[in-house]
Amino acid sequence: MKRMVGAAAAKAVLAVAILAMAGMPLPASAQQETPAPAPTAPKPAAAATQSFRIGLVRQMPELPPWIAPLTAPPENLGVAGAELGIRDALASGRFLKLDYTLATEIVPTDGDPLPAAQQLADAGNGFILLDVPAAQLIRIADALKDKDVLLINVGAPDDSLRQQDCRANVLHVAPNRAMLTDALAQFLMTKRWRNWFLFTGRTEGDKLYAESVRNSAKKFGAKIVAEKVWDYGPDARATAQSEVPRATQVGEYDILVVADEQGEFGDILPYNTWLARPTAGTQGLMSLAWHPTMENWGASQLQNRFFKQHQRMMQPLDFQMWEGVFAVASAGMKTRSSEVGKIRAQLLAPDYDLPVFKGVAASFRPWDHQLRQPILLTHATNTVTLSPQQAYLHQRTPLDTLGFDQPESRCKFN
Amino acid sequence: MTRRILLSAGLAATAGLMVMAETLPAQAQVRAFVTNERDHTMSVVDLDSLKVIETVKTGRRPRGITASPDGKLIYVAASDDNRVEVYDSKTFKLVKTLRSGPDPELFVLAPSGNPLYIANEDDNMVTAVNVENNELVAEIPVGVEPEGMGVSPDGKYLVNTSETTNMAHVIDTATNEVIENILVDSRPRVAQFNHDGTQLWVSAEVGGTVAVIDPKDKWKIIKKIGFEIPGVNKDAIQPVGIRITKDGSKAFVALGPANRVAIVDTKTLEVEKYLLVGQRVWQLGFTPDEKLILSTNGNSNDVSIIDVGAEKVTKSVAVGRSPWGVVMVP
Structure with missing residues (x-):
């Protein structure tokens, strides 16, 4: 699993990520470090353009001792998915005057992701995707606790982050172990x-x-x-x-x-x-969470869009980052306001559903903020099945047979 | 035919039977054309014998299917071959192919029979093609993953649903410009006008609802119809295909992996009944006289035949793999 989320030399990745962003057909605002528009004037909804500023911090994981040629991680792993998420969001948002931008910070393996996250928050990014180790994620969450920022964990699979170490200002899109x-x-x-x-x-x-x-x-x-x-x-x-x-x-x-x-x-x-x-x-x-062999339920359309934009297959971390952006964007379509509080409330609303190309909608568990979604079981060249399996029933949704159900939750926000 | 009369005899009034008997010669020729997505074929079902009389090899991954207004031509979207194939409905021979733009899934013919409006899933685009000379009439940018296509009975409005944007886009066919965007629930799949153009129905597969929209009142949503089936998980209720009777009284909604077709009263917008059909029911189609409606059941590889008057499933007919769409011609 981690193998696909693997690593490459941090410097090279940084350079490529910047190049990739520069080459993206996004509105100019996406590439500028302009200060955030004051999030104060959402009165006549949909009349003025609402700007959703999304930040991304990825700390490069440790390099494994060897990498097989077929599984070598692409240099823009993960970030590429967030970029597709922005492109999708813009294609949908233009009908409602909603604008989306992405600002990416790549941190080396031995670096500190906290200043990067703080900078993004200070620059007005109300939503920050995090692919950092669990301990760093907690540090960032605590440091930004009093800021108007929603953190979205797209990488760390640690169960502790959904249990005793859960934080109210963090949503988890990445599936936990x-x-x-x-x-x-x-x-x-x-x-x-x-x-x-x-x-x-x-x-x-x-x-x-x-x-x-x-x-x-x-x-x-x-x-x-x-x-x-x-x-x-x-x-x-x-x-x-x-x-x-x-x-x-x-x-x-x-x-x-x-x-x-x-x-x-x-x-x-x-x-x-x-x-x-x-x-x-x-x-x-x-x-x-995802694999290039996933085709059903419209998945091939997402795969095709990704391939067209990046000329490679969509890997799990790409998908998780796409989901993170898509979650914010789809909530924004409903609120038509980029206010962090409103988006957070929409994401956690009981009737919120996120169609993630897996047959049933994903949604966030209110007790630990984990995105419940089907999980693929796949070998190198085929997706064999998706769980939950048919025989496993649940009074709420079969998706809650995977991971921590409410009675097992040890998460206490605040 | 005889068998069908026998089946419905208990329920039909004598007068009704007489009418049916009178239309018998025309009825006997009704054929259903069913696209089989994973067989790359089209099954032709004779509705008299309820037998597959021909299996036509098509392009790869045939999905959307419709007929010319005179019933002489059958249009099939061969999604993986990026083209529309046109078949003779009598000889089942391929007459010609039309351009489609990339990855065509669903399309709708203008009520006049020309042009054909095609949703290009991978391209955020609706393509309009002149079916006579295969010329590109227009390319209309819409939301992400365009899918459902509906056209108003007067041909003035074209409605496209975009699955990831979660909108129904209303296009003025005179200018080919989007004039309205209606936000609906997640993954809108099908857009269908009723026959006098007073209602537009849009199904949302993942949202689990059907939005009924008033085209005359600024395209406002009148109601979102929800579905509840005892013993069926809410996640499995995924509305897709919609058909509304010509008299405007009943709507039929295919509910995907819930394996049911819902019958909805179009006045009260309440669900009246659920009919158990095959697995993962996808699209629906009426016979020309609207006495029957057929459902394509993608996972059980068959079509269910529903008696519209009696509101009962009378039979299922095995077709090819993953039947997707169905159209019937006299």
Whole structure:
């Protein structure tokens, strides 16, 4: 999963992101660092142009030890999706005199994203998309707590941000780990592959993902029959054929569930295991918010628009950033006002729905501000299914069978 | 034909039966043309025998389908081949192809039979094409993912829905300019005028509603019709296809994965009844006499045949893979 969200040299990305923005057919206002128009005069709605100023902070993730050619992250990963979101928003907004701008800040891996977020807020960006580590996200949320700014988490999958570390000024568009592993668990149970061999990598993220897999197994009645931690080093490609069969002799199991968010070893497991068993999790059958193979429910139209604009396929982080912009834009169509408070209220309204090309509408959970949406289960060349699976019912919406439902929520705003 | 009379005999008045018997020779020739999106074919169903009498190979991914006013020509949008194909409704042979602009999905013919207005999903554009000489009449910029196309009975107004912008755009066909933008609920799919042009109906697939709009009163929304079906999750109720009877009394609304067609009273705008049809019901089409309405059921690969008077599903007929649209000609 993280593999697709992977990294490239920060400097190069920064340069390309700026170039990409400059080359975008946006109104001039999109590229200027002009101060925000005073958000004070929304009296005759729709009469004057309403300007939605959206900022974006992306901190480059740590580079994985190796990157397979097919999964090399494009330099404008994520940002490209936000750019398409702006283009879509402008195409719709022109009918109602709504204007949208994007200001992007790329922060290097060892940099500090807080000043970048503060600058964007000071420049009048009322909405800021964040793709930063969880700890940084909390710092930014607390620093901007008293500002008229809505933060949208488009990257961090940490469950803690939706539970004990939740913040009232943050909405989460990126699915959290619990949603991802619940989506996988439902499908595996539907297939009656109940006995799992859990193989965990060395990073903190891997441990959190593995914990989430254990929780999902418990929630849906699967059994983890074997567990192992990968200790064959960061790059075992050359010796995989001899090492993986040895590493996977753990007795009987139905499926190998791998927790490897950086992509260090997950992709060398399939076809190298001791038993002929499939792989799922962060590699093999992956649970994702999006994938280039997603076609149904009008998805191919979004894929085509993205390809036309960027000459490459749309990856999960691209989609999550597109969703972040689209959420603000679609709420703005209804409020016809760019006031942050009004947009926030609209996003959290009980009848708010966000059509995200997955068959059913997405919406925000009021108890932790997580976007509930279907999750894809996909391998490299096909989307196999979307969860929630049909058999999993819920009194509110089947989407609340994925992740933290209200009774499990430990989020307390303020 | 005989079978259908028998089916409805219990419900139809004797006088009604006489009328039906008199129109029998014309009736016997009614054929339904069904586009099968994932088979790249078009099924021709004989409505007398209720059998598929021909499966016509079309361009890739056929979706939108309509007929010329005289019923002689069938227009099919071959979405992945970026063209409109025109078939002879008697011989089922391809007569010609028309330009369509990229990724045509739905279209509507002007009431006079020319031009053809086509929604280009990937291009935020509506294309008008002269069906006689294949010339481009106009390209009209609209919102993101144009889809539904409706035209007023007098031909003066063209309405296009844009799925991601969530609007119905009203276009003046004299100037080909957008004159009004009506915000509706999420993912508007189909726009349909009633026969005297006093109501415009727009379905919102993800929003789960149908907006009824008054064209004479500044295109204001009179009511948003919601749907509730016991035992069916709200998420699964996704209105798509709409057809309104010529006498203006009833509207039929296809509800997608709810597997139901709703019957709505057009005066009270209340739902009167839900009919269980096949899976993921998509589009609808009347027979020329409006005694029957057919629904295309994309996931069960069949069409349901609904008796309009009796408000009952009488039969389903297997067609190709993912039936999308349907049109019937005498």
